Amino acid sequence: MNGSETRSAHAGFWLVAVLAGAVVVVDQLTKLWAVSALAGRAPVAVIGELVQLHLTYNAGAAFSFAERFTWVLTVITAAAVVAISIVAVRARSRAWMVSLGLVLGGAATHLLDRMFREPGPARGHVVDFIDYFGFFVGNVADISLVVGVGLAVLLNLRGVRLSGAAEPARMAHPRGE
Structure with a gap:
């Protein structure tokens, strides 16, 4: 890597790190609020019964899988945080940086819960408090993960590489072969 490529890599990683850090801060602050304001309370309607605030502690993954x-x-979350960080260093596309920052922030804050919360x-159990339709209870980190992964899927479908370059269009063979 030459000097400008190194600066670009550092700038890209900083964008990912700042976005991830913002997700961690917002997620942890909202969890602190939820624990203090919602403990021992009945669900609080936000949009009728469609979206409610309801404090739960999740030992598992999504939908309480693998409790x-x-x-x-x-261990899987820690590995994901390391892997995303390694990939983020290579990212030059701002859209990929945003995607990776959202996913890294969501994974990092879940890792913090698993490492430092009871038991x-x-x-440790992840604090969840946003109840969607009585079907799924999540948090800000979950929203960040869904948006970040959704953006990654969209970028892949559009052929946007980590480098920011679009994949070359595939040439159809003139005879359809």
Whole structure:
């Protein structure tokens, strides 16, 4: 890498890191609020019964999957944080930086919950409090993860590479072969 490529890599990583950090701060602050304001309360209607605030603690992954394997989820989440960070260093596309920042922030804040919340390190439960239709209870990190992954899917479908360049159009063979 030459000097300008190194500066570009650092600038890109900083964008990812700042966005991820913002997600962590907002998620953790909203969880602190939820624990203090919603503990022991009945669900609070935000949009009727469609969206409510309801405090829960999730030992598992989405939809409480793998509740008995919190430590495995902790290891997987830590690996994801490392992998996303490594990929983020290579990103030059701002759209990819945003996607990676959102996913990194969501994963990092879930890792913090798993490491530092009760019942203990690598077994901690994630604080969830946004109840969607009585079907799924999530948090700000979950919103960040869904938006970040959705953006990554869209970027892949549009052929946008981490470098920011579009993939070359595929040439159809003139005879259809």
